[in-house]
Amino acid sequence: MFSLQNKKAVVTGGGSGIGKAISALFAKQGAEVHIIELTDESAQAAVAEIRAAGGKVFSHACNVANQQEVLATFEKIGNINILVNNAGIAHVGNVETTPEADFDRIMNVNVKGVYNCLHAAIPQLRHSDGGVIVNMASIAAWVGIPDRFAYSTAKGAVMAMTLSVAKDYMAENIRCNSISPARVHTPFVDGFISKNYPGKEAEMFDKLSKSQPIGRMGKPDEVAALALFLCSDEAGFITGCDYPIDGGFIKLNN
Known part of the structure; x- marks a missing residue:
């Protein structure tokens, strides 16, 4: 079960944390993994670790906020079967204490970056006769988190993009779901x-x-296990859903 043999997967922000755990698990399950990081140095440790374990992995330096860089990177990678939009940055502040420059930076990476990768990946998934997308949202899209105005705004957009893509491409055998972690x-x-x-x-x-x-x-490996399920054939009946992985935060925090 949960085999990714003969699958090509792209994991943005795959060099550390949750992204690294996803990249390692996908490679272990047989996928050819392509890690996208801002710099090659950011991915080196993950690449070395995965290759040492016998996995097939490649890294690509790319700023997900730059559409031309993203398009060129995806063209280089070629047709894919799986996209995990994991790259993102955090910010602390409420609406009054969030400078415009910080708000723009969060939107460029956490919203436009996801859009850029979706925009580049959909045609490749189509050429592969379909595939799977997992977007990394957050519990901040579900509930109010103090001093996370820009971050919550961005993750709410990611959840909305997930629903839109799932609806628009269902007939083309492209599934799209999101994961909403609490603190990992x-x-x-x-x-x-x-x-x-x-x-x-x-x-x-x-x-x-x-x-x-x-x-x-939470542990990165726990989020990776959920991502693996959603990207596997066993989850073929699941699309347009968000999956909180939150230790009870949303429903039980009262």
């Missing part, structure tokens, strides 16, 4: 805590962990 323990989280709460790292890690009713943060 990645190097990004550690860096975020150390930057914003110096000297209080342990205290903040514990606080953020306990904000999930289950009492801990």
Whole structure:
């Protein structure tokens, strides 16, 4: 079950965190994985790890916010079967404390970047007689998260794009779903805590962990397992859905 043999998958932001876990698992299940990162250096560790485990993986330096770079990268990769839109950046601030430059930066990566990759991937999926798209949304698209105005706005757009693509391309055998994680323990989280709460790292890690009713943060491998299911033939009857993976955050946080 859940084999990706003879499948070609693109994972944006596949060099670290959740994206790295997805890339590694997809390669383990037989896919030819193409990691898109802003720089080749960002993907080197993931590529080395996956190849050492016997996986087939390639990396591509590309700014997902630049449509010409995205189109050229997807043309180089060739026809694909799977796209995971995972690349994204975070921002802290409410509507008053979010500068225009920061808002534009979040929109360019987290919204336009997803659009650019969808725009480039759909024709290739069509040439492959269909395929699967998974977009990384967030619980921030479902519930109010303090001081996450721009990020929540962007992830709400990702969820809406997921529904639109699922509807428009259903007849062409292209499925599109999204995943909405709560807090997942990645190097990004550690860096975020150390930057914003110096000297209080342990205290903040514990606080953020306990904000999930289950009492801990998620693991990248857990999100990767859900992505694998959604991209496998076993999920062939699923499209136009969002899957919270949140330790009970949305429904039980009261």
